[in-house]
Amino acid sequence: MTTQTAAERRQEDKVAFDAYMEQCPTHDLLGVIGNKWTSMVLYQLTRGPRRYAELARALPGVSAKMLTQTLRSLERDGFLARAVTPSVPVQVEYTLTLLGERLVPLLDAVQHFAEHNIDEIRASRDHYDAASL
Amino acid sequence: MTTQTAAERRQEDKVAFDAYMEQCPTHDLLGVIGNKWTSMVLYQLTRGPRRYAELARALPGVSAKMLTQTLRSLERDGFLARAVTPSVPVQVEYTLTLLGERLVPLLDAVQHFAEHNIDEIRASRDHYDAASL
DNA sequence: CCGAATCCATTTTGATACTG
DNA sequence: CAGTATCAAAATGGATTCGG
Numbered sequence: 001m002t003t004q005t006a007a008e009r010r011q012e013d014k015v016a017f018d019a020y021m022e023q024c025p026t027h028d029l030l031g032v033i034g035n036k037w038t039s040m041v042l043y044q045l046t047r048g049p050r051r052y053a054e055l056a057r058a059l060p061g062v063s064a065k066m067l068t069q070t071l072r073s074l075e076r077d078g079f080l081a082r083a084v085t086p087s088v089p090v091q092v093e094y095t096l097t098l099l100g101e102r103l104v105p106l107l108d109a110v111q112h113f114a115e116h117n118i119d120e121i122r123a124s125r126d127h128y129d130a131a132s133l
Numbered sequence: 134m135t136t137q138t139a140a141e142r143r144q145e146d147k148v149a150f151d152a153y154m155e156q157c158p159t160h161d162l163l164g165v166i167g168n169k170w171t172s173m174v175l176y177q178l179t180r181g182p183r184r185y186a187e188l189a190r191a192l193p194g195v196s197a198k199m200l201t202q203t204l205r206s207l208e209r210d211g212f213l214a215r216a217v218t219p220s221v222p223v224q225v226e227y228t229l230t231l232l233g234e235r236l237v238p239l240l241d242a243v244q245h246f247a248e249h250n251i252d253e254i255r256a257s258r259d260h261y262d263a264a265s266l
Numbered sequence: 267c268c269g270a271a272t273c274c275a276t277t278t279t280g281a282t283a284c285t286g
Numbered sequence: 287c288a289g290t291a292t293c294a295a296a297a298t299g300g301a302t303t304c305g306g
Contacts, residue, residue, distance in 0.1 A: 189268095221267095223269095
């Protein structure tokens with residue numbers, strides 16, 4: 001055990017680093033808000049509580065499956081709350097929690113940066129793509 | 134053409150919304166920084182220029198393919214610059230551009246939020262998972 | 267040293283049909 | 287209305303091999 005090859009040591013480093021990354025809060029959060037529909041759903045909820053069908057109408061691109069999955073994930077993380085009214089038919093309303101409200105300014109900051117720098121980014125992409133002909 | 138079914142209208146809405154999302158700067162940026170290795174590479178570069186092998190050593194979990202892919206993508210977007218010194222063997226150094234430097238405070242904000250709220254998020258997850266037994 | 271190219275596994279996303 | 291179930295497709299990530 002005291003003798004290990006360089007390959008073995010690298011393998012151990014990799015495993016250790018993977019473990020570190022999985023418990024890294026920043027990486028965790030980026031994984032959440034980086035999902036395709038998360039920011040869209042959150043944005044809708046900043047404008048007030050929404051029912052399932054309202055969200056589906058506001059986001060015509062999302063399938064029922066992905067909408068449900070996104071909502072469940074955000075509920076699990078504590079960003080929104082799900083309230084069921086047992087009428088017929090049932091009503092389900094989604095609302096931002098306090099934690100969800102605290103996330104909004106951060107998403108605003110992302111939006112602000114994006115809108116102020118997208119032209120430069122797109123110009124860079126065009127330049128890069130043009131150079132590789 | 135003046136007559137269309139509800140299904141046809143929904144399909145058009147979906148296509149239009151997809152197009153809108155693809156050109157949405159915020160969604161674009163989230164797609165970039167949400168990638169698995171982007172934030173890690175960027176973080177390394179905030180501490181100064183780094184060579185390819187230095188990055189690979191600092192990030193033991195990344196494969197050569199993904200490191201190259203991440204670097205190329207960030208270069209294309211204009212967040213970092215790639216400088217080749219034609220020695221033997223060649224040296225390649227990656228440095229943050231001004232645009233890249235401007236992105237750093239935003240990533241710091243993400244990190245700040247993540248570290249201050251991760252306990253609450255994890256508690257919510259534990260509670261959610263415990264409830265679904 | 268710094269990759270490119272290829273092939274394969276995993277994850278994510280979506281279309282469709284069905285249910286209380 | 288508010289989902290679930292199933293299947294298929296697409297994007298992403300990674301291991302391996304090879305080259306200037």
